[in-house]
Each structure stands twice: as structure tokens, then as C-alpha cells.
Amino acid sequence: MDPNEPGALPSAVIDRDGLDALIATLAARGYQVLGPRLEAGAIVQGPVGGIDDLPEGWLDVQDGGSYRLERGAGSALFAHVVGPHSWKRWLYPPKQALWRAERRDGGFTVTAPDEAVPRYAFLGVRACELAAIAIQDRVFGLDAAPPVTDDPPTDGAAAGGTFLDPGYAARRAEVALIAVNCGRAASTCFCVSMDTGPRATGGYDLALTELIGDGRHEFLVEVASELGAELLGTLAHRPAETADIKAAEAATRRATAQNRRAMVPGVAELLEANREHRRWDEVAQRCLACGNCTMVCPTCFCTTVEDTTDLTGRHAERWRVWDSCYSLEFSYIHGGPVRTETSARYRHWITHKLSAWHQQFGSSGCTGCGRCITWCPVGIDITEEARAIRDSQGPAR
Amino acid sequence: MATKPTLAVWKFASCDGCQLSLLDLEDHLLAIADTVQIAYFLEATRAVIEGPYDVSLVEGSITTANDVDRIKRIRKQSRFLVAIGACATGGGIQAVKNFRKVDDLIGAVYARPDFVDTLSTSTAIKDHVPVDFELRGCPIDRGQLFELLNALLNNRKPLVPTFSQCVECKRAGTVCVMVAHGTPCLGPVTQAGCGNLCPGHDRACYGCFGPTETPNTAAMARRMAALGVATRDVALAFRSFNANADAFRSEGDRHERA
Ligand code: SF4
Ligand code: SF4
Ligand code: SF4
Numbered sequence: 001m002d003p004n005e006p007g008a009l010p011s012a013v014i015d016r017d018g019l020d021a022l023i024a025t026l027a028a029r030g031y032q033v034l035g036p037r038l039e040a041g042a043i044v045q046g047p048v049g050g051i052d053d054l055p056e057g058w059l060d061v062q063d064g065g066s067y068r069l070e071r072g073a074g075s076a077l078f079a080h081v082v083g084p085h086s087w088k089r090w091l092y093p094p095k096q097a098l099w100r101a102e103r104r105d106g107g108f109t110v111t112a113p114d115e116a117v118p119r120y121a122f123l124g125v126r127a128c129e130l131a132a133i134a135i136q137d138r139v140f141g142l143d144a145a146p147p148v149t150d151d152p153p154t155d156g157a158a159a160g161g162t163f164l165d166p167g168y169a170a171r172r173a174e175v176a177l178i179a180v181n182c183g184r185a186a187s188t189c190f191c192v193s194m195d196t197g198p199r200a201t202g203g204y205d206l207a208l209t210e211l212i213g214d215g216r217h218e219f220l221v222e223v224a225s226e227l228g229a230e231l232l233g234t235l236a237h238r239p240a241e242t243a244d245i246k247a248a249e250a251a252t253r254r255a256t257a258q259n260r261r262a263m264v265p266g267v268a269e270l271l272e273a274n275r276e277h278r279r280w281d282e283v284a285q286r287c288l289a290c291g292n293c294t295m296v297c298p299t300c301f302c303t304t305v306e307d308t309t310d311l312t313g314r315h316a317e318r319w320r321v322w323d324s325c326y327s328l329e330f331s332y333i334h335g336g337p338v339r340t341e342t343s344a345r346y347r348h349w350i351t352h353k354l355s356a357w358h359q360q361f362g363s364s365g366c367t368g369c370g371r372c373i374t375w376c377p378v379g380i381d382i383t384e385e386a387r388a389i390r391d392s393q394g395p396a397r
Numbered sequence: 398m399a400t401k402p403t404l405a406v407w408k409f410a411s412c413d414g415c416q417l418s419l420l421d422l423e424d425h426l427l428a429i430a431d432t433v434q435i436a437y438f439l440e441a442t443r444a445v446i447e448g449p450y451d452v453s454l455v456e457g458s459i460t461t462a463n464d465v466d467r468i469k470r471i472r473k474q475s476r477f478l479v480a481i482g483a484c485a486t487g488g489g490i491q492a493v494k495n496f497r498k499v500d501d502l503i504g505a506v507y508a509r510p511d512f513v514d515t516l517s518t519s520t521a522i523k524d525h526v527p528v529d530f531e532l533r534g535c536p537i538d539r540g541q542l543f544e545l546l547n548a549l550l551n552n553r554k555p556l557v558p559t560f561s562q563c564v565e566c567k568r569a570g571t572v573c574v575m576v577a578h579g580t581p582c583l584g585p586v587t588q589a590g591c592g593n594l595c596p597g598h599d600r601a602c603y604g605c606f607g608p609t610e611t612p613n614t615a616a617m618a619r620r621m622a623a624l625g626v627a628t629r630d631v632a633l634a635f636r637s638f639n640a641n642a643d644a645f646r647s648e649g650d651r652h653e654r655a
Contacts, residue, residue, distance in 0.1 A: 040572040040599060065620075067577045084572055094568040288613045290585035291560060295567030306556050308544075311428045313551045322568050327560035328610045342611060377563070377575050377585050378620050 011222045012237040013244050019077070019208070019219060020051045022178070025234045026121040031176055034090065035123030036080060042067060043080045045087070048123060055080060062186035062370065064379025075217065078210050081186045082126055082369050086298030087133060090120055091171050092140075098305070098318040108316075121176040125204065127197030128189075128367040130179060132298035133172075134203055138361045139301050140165035142172060176227060179204035183251030185258035188370030190383055193262035196367045198255035206231060209248035220248045261383045263354075263368065264390045271355040274389050275347070283385055284343035286378055291324030293372035293380070294349065299365045302330070325349050350382060402451035402550065405437035407471055409457025409464050410491055410519060414536040415482035416440050416456045421539045429543075432550055448474035452549055455528075458484040458491060458519040465516075465525055472526040477549060480522040481542070483535035487607050488641030490535070492519040495641055496653070520641060530555065533588050535605040535638040541590055558589050559610040562602050565589040571596045581621045583634060586612040586644070607639040614648035628655050 014022070026033050027049070035048035038055050048054060059072040060080040072079045097113040125133075137143040141164035182189075182198035191197030200207045205228035209220040220240055223229050264270065294300040304323035309316045323330055326345050331338040339345045357365030366382070373381045406416050420441060422429065436446035453475035459465055472478055480486050488495065494502055499517040503510045522528050532541055541557055548555035558564070562584035566573060574596055575582040582601035588609050595602050608614070618631050626634070632652035635645040 041577045042572040044570075044572065065576055066579070067573075068579075084567075084577070085570060089570065094570075285613075286616050288561070288585040288616055289609070289611050290563040292563045292567060292573070292585075295564060307553065308556065309547060309551045309553065311425070311432050311547055311550060322564075324560065324564055327558070327564070329558065329560070340611075342613065375573060375576050377573070377582070378616055 011220055011240040011245070012232055013211070013218050013240050014221055014235050014237045015218050016051055016077075018235045018237060021235050022206075022231060023048060023050055023123065025231060026123075026176060026178075031119050031121035033121045033123055036078070036083070038069070041069060043069070043083045044085045045083075045089070045122070045124075051077060054078075059184070060186060062188045062374040064188070064373050064381050065376055066379070067374050074212055076183075076210055076212050078124060078180045078208075079184055081182060081184065081189060082129065082371060084296055084371070084375055086296065086369075086371065087122055087125065087129055088136060088298055088301075090118070090122070091133070091136065091175070092168055092301065094322045096167060096303075096320045098320055100318075101316045103314045103316075117170045117174055119174045120171075121178060123178045123180075125177050125179045125200075126182055126369075127179070127200040128191045128194075128369040129298060130177065130200050130203045131191075131194075131196035131367040132369065133177075135299045135361065135363060135365060135367070136168070136301060137172065138363070139299070140168040140172075142169055176231075177204040177206075179207040181207060181209040181248065181252060182255040183210060185255045185260075186370060186374070187258075187260050188373040189255075189259050190261040190263055190368040190370060192256050192259040192368070193265075193383075194364065194366060194368035198259070199252045204228070209251055211244060211247045211251070218244075220244050261370070261373075261381070263366070263383050264386050267386050267390075268355040268358050268364070270386065270390055270393075271351045275351070277389055277392070279385065279388050279392065280343040280347045282388075283346050283380065284341065286380055287342050287346050288378060289326045289342045289345055290377060291326040292375050292377060293382075294324040294326060295322060296371040296375040297353075298367065298369060298371065299353075300324075304329070325352075346380075346385075350385060353382075354386065401432065401434040403436040403446065403449075404433045404546075405448070405450040405453045405471075405475070406435075406440065407437070407453060407455045407457075408439070409455070409468070409485070409522075410460040411457030411482065411484045411489065413440060413456070415485075415532075415534075416454070418481075418537050418539040418542050419454070422543055425543055429546060433546070450475050452477045452479065452546075454479050454481050455485050455522050456481050458489045458521060459516070459525055460491065460519045461515055468522060468525050477529050478522075478526070479530045479532060479545060480528045481532045482537050483533065483605060483607060483638040484519075485522045486531045486533055486642070487639035487645070488519045488521050490638050490640070492641035493636060494519060495646075496636065496649070518641075530557075532557065533606040534591060538590055538592055540592060560589055561585050561609050562587045562589045562591070562593075562596070562606070565591075565593045566596045569593045569597060574599060574601050575620075575624075579624055581624045581626050581634070583617065585609075586614050586617045603637060604634070604645065605638045607642045608644040612644040614644050615651075618648055618652060628652050 034045045036043045037046040054077040059070045061068045101108045101110045179200040205225045207222040211218045302323045303320045306319045328337045353365040495518045545555045574580040580601045583604035584602035587604045588606040635649035
């Protein structure tokens with residue numbers, strides 16, 4: 001039996017105390033548990049020591065360029081969806097030391113940073129976030145998928161995802177993933193159309209579905225790994241009954257129905273065929289080229305390398321920091337930047353994400369999480385931009 | 398030691414805050430003094446060594462006819478000239494006079510207007526002489542100042558990005574005040590580099606690092622209006638520390654006239 005098959009192991013039900021105990025168990029096993037917390041007017045991941053740290057009763061109301069917290073009707077712990085941070089902040093931090101060097105008589109010595117690999121448990125990972133982690137696994141060479149297109153790969157495409165990023169791999173290997181199936185979607189969510197959610201279908205250790213109402217507050221627990229089975233074994237639980245599974249299915253149906261946005265079908269070919277389009281100039285009138293969309297995207301992985309020295313020049317360091325394709329420097333090659341116009345930068349981003357990614361990494365680079373819509377200061381909507389191009393093509397082909 | 402590169406610090410119309418950032422480099426100050434010869438820095442010492450200078454840091458904007466001559470002499474004596482701070486790179490807050498009749502302002506402010514001899518504008522150093530590098534900010538970030546000196550001494554390019562403040566926010570993990578609180582923020586059109594000072598403290602960016610490399614101030618202004626900022630206040634937002642920087646000046650003009 002493959003424990004990664006959903007439903008391969010019988011599911012169970014725990015209550016609020018069980019969830020609290022799960023957090024304690026993870027901590028006792030040496031995990032730093034990160035989960036949703038209220039911070040600066042948003043729900044973001046941070047250290048959680050127990051269920052009291054979770055944003056009980058809070059909802060996030062999201063739309064293009066807007067995010068607001070509201071009190072929900074009940075005491076749900078996971079009624080919110082995804083916030084401004086994604087798990088890449090921990091799996092692929094904004095600033096990573098690559099090496100340090102000391103000048104010694106006539107030469108220099110290089111040392112790799114020997115930072116201890118953190119051991120995280122991610123609590124509350126949504127289906128779209130599991131999809132994003134799976135995409136980054138391919139990008140960083142953990143799970144090199146062969147390209148799915150028939151196009152002959154360019155050199156770059158052949159290389160994509162075939163190099164293992166050791167830092168990512170080390171952090172990723174230590175992570176415990178406690179997923180949460182969404183029972184509510186934000187207006188910015190479009191996971192259904194990207195086939196990534198709202199229900200997690202694997203790639204986690206445990207998946208929880210919050211079952212709340214009619215006087216009960218419990219969690220359906222599904223197991224997809226040995227670690228997950230072990231963790232569940234430490235908790236007081238009862239076997240799931242049909243009614244529990246039906247309630248979980250209803251939650252999934254609710255979140256599915258609330259997916260108000262959708263990506264147009266065939267978007268990879270659509271964008272490929274429209275490298276020249278007036279919409280690129282039109283979106284550039286609105287786009288600030290601020291880079292927020294790339295920074296919040298859970299799959300965007302671009303970084304730049306920064307070299308620093310001390311005043312004497314005897315000590316040097318190389319750092320990798322998050323970068324964005326919306327900056328001029330990003331496309332700087334001999335003679336100047338290649339993408340000087342914002343239209344070219346927006347086109348590059350959306351086309352890479354939704355189209356070229358397939359050739360490079362064997363899937364879309366978009367999970368439908370909606371972060372780029374919410375956290376774009378002017379609310380530019382990736383689904384809307386794709387649809388505008390589709391609609392300009394005349395009646396559906 | 399004669400072989401140490403020489404450093405000069407010059408002041409024009411300014412508040413001295415940026416040159417004080419050099420003294421603020423407390424931990425690094427001794428190392429800097431070991432590595433460079435501080436040849437001209439009246440804020441720190443009256444001892445003056447004659448030029449030419451390897452590196453000149455120029456603070457302040459050009460507001461008098463005498464300034465125009467003096468910056469040309471400084472340029473001639475300087476191998477590498479760096480304009481530091483919003484005054485030197487964008488005319489500073491005093492560039493608000495560029496948008497009024499200067500005689501009216503002088504008449505309103507000074508008891509003896511005839512004592513005042515000034516140009517009608519406050520302008521950046523680059524408007525008068527070629528500038529090799531600019532450090533933005535009101536005041537400049539001392540980390541960037543140190544990076545600049547460090548890079549010059551080690552013959553490498555300074556790590557001073559020209560992208561938006563938003564990138565700095567996101568790297569730092571700051572929740573966006575514009576999206577999450579509805580607070581109008583100039584960050585998307587403002588160059589990064591302050592060390593995430595305002596958004597990191599739940600405040601909107603005031604734009605003190607001046608325009609980004611490709612600022613879409615028109616879209617920014619539309620967003621501010623949608624968030625309820627009155628046209629006059631949109632103009633004022635662009636009329637602050639970097640009022641005379643090209644993109645901010647023209648956006649301010651558009652809304653002042655509106
Ligand atoms: S492109 Fe936008 S919706 Fe798609 S994964 Fe990235 S942030 Fe989410
Ligand atoms: S699409 Fe939005 S978030 Fe992305 S660069 Fe443009 S304005 Fe910024
Ligand atoms: S707080 Fe301001 S600077 Fe930071 S991301 Fe939001 S708009 Fe950009």
C-alpha cells in the first residue's frame with residue numbers, strides 16, 4: 001500500500017485538544033511549529049505553541065489589491081485562507097549565505113556556511129500550497145519531471161530542474177507538512193481551475209479538515225505518510241464515520257463553489273501565441289513594476305547573487321537574495337537591460353508562469369492561490385489579464 | 398600615509414543630516430579612518446588637506462549662484478563624485494520653492510528680503526555637473542553609505558538597488574500597509590534602500606528615497622485617489638523630500654494643476 005495515496009489509510013477524527021496535542025507532539029519531537037497567527041492586520045505564518053495562538057474566529061476578506069480581517073460567525077481556527085507569506089519564506093529564505101572567503105598569502109580560502117538545517121513543521125498548509133511546494137521541488141531538482149511538451153527543449157529547458165539545490169533539499173527533507181483542507185475560499189482563489197485544490201490530494205504527512213457546527217468542533221485527519229501515521233498514533237482519536245467524511249466533503253464543496261475566479265482554459269498556448277498583443281501595453285499603464293506579485297508568489301524562485309567585502313578586502317561573502325523580474329537589473333546583460341518596458345516585464349512574468357513553465361518544469365507555475373491578485377497594490381488580476389487576451393481572439397475556438 | 402585614498406565631504410543647501418551619517422557609522426568609523434584619509438570634512442574637523450580628492454561626498458542642493466561655481470570647482474578636484482541625500486539627488490524639500498514665485502516666498506518669510514540672494518530654484522547636483530553615483534534618502538541610509546565606501550575601496554560595484562521599496566518590504570516579511578490597511582503608500586514608486594524603516598513600523602512609505610528606476614507615478618496616483626486621497630494631497634505627497642526629482646515633479650504638477 002502506498003501511504004501517499006489519499007484514502008489509503010483509514011481516516012480519523014480528533015478534537016481541539018487533539019490538535020493542541022499534535023502541536024505539542026511536534027514540538028517535543030524537535031520541530032519548530034509554524035502556523036497561522038494574527039500579525040500586523042493579517043494572518044501570517046509564525047511560531048505556534050498551541051491552539052491558543054491560532055486566529056480563532058477570524059476571516060480574511062480578499063480582493064484585487066485589498067486584504068481585510070473580519071470576525072467570522074464561529075470559532076473556527078482555519079476559516080482564513082492564504083496570506084501574504086508563503087512557505088517558500090522558510091524553504092527558500094529571502095537571504096541565504098552561499099559562501100565566505102578569506103584572503104591568505106597569495107590566495108584565498110572558501111568556506112561554506114555550516115548553518116544547522118532548521119526542522120520545521122508547517123501547520124495549515126493549503127492544497128494550493130502543497131502544489132506550490134511540489135512545483136518548487138521540481139524547480140530545485142528534487143523531483144525532476146521530464147518536460148511534458150513535444151517542443152524540442154532549448155538548452156535552458158533541458159537544464160531546468162535538473163540541478164539539485166542543496167540548501168532547499170536539506171530544508172525540505174526536514175519538513176513535516178500538516179495540511180488543512182479549505183472549507184472556504186477567498187474571492188481571489190482559483191485553485192479549482194488550476195486543479196490544485198481546495199482539497200489536498202497527497203504530498204502531506206497529515207491533512208486536517210475542520211468540522212464545525214451543530215455543537216461540535218473536530219478535525220477529520222487523513223494520513224499520507226509514515227510520519228503522519230506515527231503522529232496520529234500519539235493523539236487521542238476515533239475512527240472517522242461516514243457522517244464525518246460527508247461533512248468534510250461538504251466543506252470541500254463549499255470552497256469549490258466559492259472559487260469565483262478561474263483561469264481560462266488553454267492559457268499556455270494562448271499566451272505563447274500572443275507575444276505581441278496590445279493588452280501588454282494596456283496592462284503596463286496600470287502596472288507599477290513594483291515586484292510584489294513575484295515576491296508573494298509561492299512558486300517564483302528568482303534570486304540574485306550579491307558579493308560583499310569588508311573594508312580591507314580580506315574577507316568576502318556571497319549571498320543569494322530574492323529578486324524580481326520586474327526590476328531593470330534583472331534582465332541586465334552586457335549593454336543594458338533587455339526588458340526596459342513594463343509591458344515586456346509583465347508579459348515575461350505571466351508568460352513564464354502560465355506557459356513557458358510547462359516546457360521548463362513540466363507543469364504550470366501557477367497554483368491559483370490568488371496572492372498576486374490580493375497583494376498587487378493596484379489589484380492587477382492574472383486571470384483577468386489572461387481572459388482579456390482570450391476574449392480578444394474572437395469567439396471561442 | 399600618503400597612499401591612502403582621500404575623502405572630502407561637501408555641503409550645499411541641506412540640514413547636515415546626511416554627512417552626519419558618516420559619523421553615525423560608529424562601529425566602522427575607526428576602520429574607515431584607517432583606510433582613507435579624511436581630507437576635508439568640516440563637520441568633523443577643521444583640519445583641511447588640499448585637493449585633489451579621490452572621493453567627494455556632496456550633500457545639499459544648488460540654490461545660489463555661488464553654489465553653481467563651487468560645485469564646478471569641487472567636480473574639477475574630485476576623481477569620484479557622489480551626491481548624497483535627497484537634497485543632492487532631487488533638490489530636497491527646499492525645492493518646493495521651484496513651484497512658487499520665489500520673491501513672494503522671500504517676502505513672506507524674511508524681514509529683510511533684500512539680504513537674500515538666491516536662485517529661483519533648488520536643484521540636484523547632477524543638474525550642474527556630472528555625478529558618478531547617487532545615494533538617495535532623507536537622510537541617506539548609513540548602511541548604504543558604508544557599502545558605497547567599501548565598494549569604492551575594493552573596486553567593486555556598490556550594492557545599491559534601484560527597484561521599489563516593496564521588494565524590501567517583502568524580503569523583510571512586512572505586511573503591506575496599503576493592501577492590508579488601506580493606507581496610501583508611495584513604496585511602489587519609491588526606490589528601496591532605507592532598511593524598511595516606515596512599512597516595518599506599520600507606516601506608509603513617504604518616498605524619501607525618490608523615484609524608482611521606472612516609476613509609474615500615474616498609476617500610483619490613481620490608486621491613491623481610489624483610496625480616498627484628495628487631488629491636492631496627491632500633489633503634496635509627491636512634493637516632499639524629492640519634489641524636484643523628474644517623475645515626482647511631473648506627477649505633482651499634474652495634480653496641482655488639476
Ligand atoms: S501566479 Fe499568482 S495565483 Fe499563481 S501561484 Fe503565483 S501568486 Fe498564486
Ligand atoms: S502586477 Fe501588480 S504587483 Fe506585479 S509588478 Fe505590477 S503592480 Fe506590482
Ligand atoms: S507597504 Fe508600501 S512599500 Fe511595502 S509592499 Fe506595501 S505598498 Fe509596497
